[in-house]
Amino acid sequence: MTDSSFVTLQQELQQLTTRTLSPSARYGHVALLLASALMCAVLASLLATETALPGRTQLAFAVLLVIGTSWLAYALWVLRSRHSLLANQRIVAGRMAVAFTSVFVAGALLLGAVTGRALFPVAAAFGGSLLVLACLALQQAHRRADALRARRSELERMIGAQS
Amino acid sequence: MTSPPERHELADELVVVRCQLGESAAFDELVRRWSAPLYRYALKLAGEAELARDLSQDVWLRAIRGLPRLLDPAQFRPWLFGIAHRCFMDRLRSRYAIAVDNDTDPDALGALAIDADEELLHQSLERGLAALPLLEREVLTLFYLESLPLAEISTVLQIPTGTVKSRLFRARKLLRQLVVNPEQEDDR
Missing domain, CATH: 1.10.1740.10 (RNA polymerase sigma factor, region 2, helix turn helix motif)
Structure with a gap:
């Protein structure tokens, strides 16, 4: 391989890396994951509390719940296999999750207090579960990033000592 | 250690x-x-x-x-x-x-023997390596060209270290036969 064609290969690999690591696609799928999870929480709350609704309406909610679960599974699959998050991106995604679910829980509690309907406390409970998961994910992301930063410092010290 | x-x-x-x-x-x-x-x-x-x-x-x-x-x-x-x-x-x-041939007969490969003139040794090795079956070529590439230790080759190829050693032994034997003229060896 000539020098110029090897440089071209390097450039191609660099472009491939930049495209693959595009943060917009990653955060887009994080947003999809959160939106579908919150949609599932609302639909599950409706099915659990609105028992007086006509059968066809309940069926429609159930179908929507299946669709929401499918989107949830798809977003999880993409984030796991195609757009795995790097340590810093995991922290951003964790913060997004905590913010989204907190707003959802606060909104559900507020609406529950104002309207007095049973739907909202149940939705707040589902949202609360998601908020706990989001906090755990954020904590894990910080732990992973801290471990990597500590290893980076250690390696820099070892390399410095050898030179 | x-x-x-x-x-x-x-x-x-x-x-x-x-x-x-x-x-x-x-x-x-x-x-x-x-x-x-x-x-x-x-x-x-x-x-x-x-x-x-x-x-x-x-x-x-x-x-x-x-x-x-x-x-x-x-x-x-x-x-x-x-x-x-x-x-x-x-x-x-x-x-x-x-074909990923695991059962190549070293004797059959003798027919592909390459001249091992000292000046052309490097080229002969390159040609010999290229003529090796895929598995043997791969293990020699990892061991000699990429300098991977046996344990890492074992991880890469997902085979036990003992199998890596035997494959290396076999690869070296095949390569030797491809590089060294077998007629000269027969005359000794």
């Missing part, structure tokens, strides 16, 4: 750690460090520049996607070559139907 890691090994690990943290500049460094060994390995397996280039990109894409899930950054080298091995085997088997 294992010896302490050398400076270049520490530097390799540092680049991987920085990539896992999400430092974009570190990915350029990762490409600079690993594109040449990856391409060299691909070329030895594929034997064709365009295919090696195509495979290098395929492997790189898989590696970048999987990098956040690599638990031990110090294991990047065997991990990368492991991806390359699986990727190349899949592609070569499916697209080009190249």
Whole structure:
């Protein structure tokens, strides 16, 4: 391989890396994951509390719940296999999750207090579960990033000592 | 007792750690460090520049996607070559139907013997290596050209270390037969 064609290969690999690591696609799928999870929480709350609704309406909610679960599974699959998050991106995604679910829980509690309907406390409970998961994910992301930063410092010290 | 890691090994690990943290500049460094060994390995397996280039990109894409899930950054080298091995085997088997021959008869290969003139030894080795069956060519490439230790080759190829040793022994024997003129040996 000539020098110029090897440089071209390097450039191609660099472009491939930049495209693959595009943060917009990653955060887009994080947003999809959160939106579908919150949609599932609302639909599950409706099915659990609105028992007086006509059968066809309940069926429609159930179908929507299946669709929401499918989107949830798809977003999880993409984030796991195609757009795995790097340590810093995991922290951003964790913060997004905590913010989204907190707003959802606060909104559900507020609406529950104002309207007095049973739907909202149940939705707040589902949202609360998601908020706990989001906090755990954020904590894990910080732990992973801290471990990597500590290893980076250690390696820099070892390399410095050898030179 | 294992010896302490050398400076270049520490530097390799540092680049991987920085990539896992999400430092974009570190990915350029990762490409600079690993594109040449990856391409060299691909070329030895594929034997064709365009295919090696195509495979290098395929492997790189898989590696970048999987990098956040690599638990031990110090294991990047065997991990990368492991991806390359699986990727190349899949592609070569499916697209080009190249036989991965495990039962090559060393005597039959004697017919392909190459002149081992001292001046042409390097070229003869290259040609001999290219003429070897895929598995033997791969293990010699990893051991001699990429300087992977036996344990890492075992990880890359997903075979026990003992099998790596026997495959290396067999590969060296085949290569010797390809490089050295067998008629000269018969005369002794």
